[in-house]
Amino acid sequence: MxxxxxxxxxxxxxxxxxxxxxxxxxxxxxxxxxxxxxRILSVQSAKVDKKTYKIFPNxxxxxxxxxxxxxxxxxECKKRGIGLVNIKxxxxxxxxxxxxxxxxxxxxxxxxxxxxGSKVNLNSKSIVVNKKLSKNKNYWKKYSWNDYxxxxxxxxxxxxxxxxxxxxxxxFKGKLISVSRSTVIDNKALYKNINNITHAYIxxxxxxxxxxxxxxxxxxxxxHTAFSYNFTYxxxxxxxxxxxxxxxxxxxxxxxxxILSNKWLKKK
Numbered sequence: 045m046x047x048x049x050x051x052x053x054x055x056x057x058x059x060x061x062x063x064x065x066x067x068x069x070x071x072x073x074x075x076x077x078x079x080x081x082x083r084i085l086s087v088q089s090a091k092v093d094k095k096t097y098k099i100f101p102n103x104x105x106x107x108x109x110x111x112x113x114x115x116x117x118x119x120e121c122k123k124r125g126i127g128l129v130n131i132k133x134x135x136x137x138x139x140x141x142x143x144x145x146x147x148x149x150x151x152x153x154x155x156x157x158x159x160x161g162s163k164v165n166l167n168s169k170s171i172v173v174n175k176k177l178s179k180n181k182n183y184w185k186k187y188s189w190n191d192y193x194x195x196x197x198x199x200x201x202x203x204x205x206x207x208x209x210x211x212x213x214x215x216f217k218g219k220l221i222s223v224s225r226s227t228v229i230d231n232k233a234l235y236k237n238i239n240n241i242t243h244a245y246i247x248x249x250x251x252x253x254x255x256x257x258x259x260x261x262x263x264x265x266x267x268h269t270a271f272s273y274n275f276t277y278x279x280x281x282x283x284x285x286x287x288x289x290x291x292x293x294x295x296x297x298x299x300x301x302x303i304l305s306n307k308w309l310k311k312k
Contacts, residue, residue, distance in 0.1 A: 127306030139163035
């Protein structure tokens, strides 16, 4: 059996969606009861914690219907042998949100060249930074910051807390664009170096110094809506086909490159 949480997309599912399988939507307001038949749990933003794992003791896979998966307790997944996979339906729409703020004359430093970053409008004067090396204080010394006027951040939140910190923001002068989660940017450093920023377009902004940053007039906060730029679930056949294919592959334990493998995954 398959359980879905978060109704933002599933309410638009076509009539033939998962017709071969038993599934249901379980909202946050349902009375939770132990169900030994659930093999797959799919969520968007709903948190998956110890209580959830106890309710579904035979859970095999968790499918996250968005790019980040910081709402999942990974340690519990590992202990219980539960696999984790995510689909990335908002790649193009999020990149389009970024691209609306980029001009042909921008000289860009892009941090994070994953699914979204690969679709950002770069030019020959732009560079892509290795996000792992970017945490090293000495890494940035090789760049002449005067050559770049736009900093684009697209990294995932996992292991990237305060990646954009004083070490970077004290040197960079120009436009900041971020679709990463709020924890990736150190707001203290951003506020301290706000005079270096011509303008910042930030999709998710941490609560620390939130009002003070907005009061500078240099921050445009989109409140985690970048993903929905020119995107809709309604009549989105491609989205539901991708989700159904992922579910089918999970049921067959035939997933390639999962975030976490489960103990039933076929060996390649």
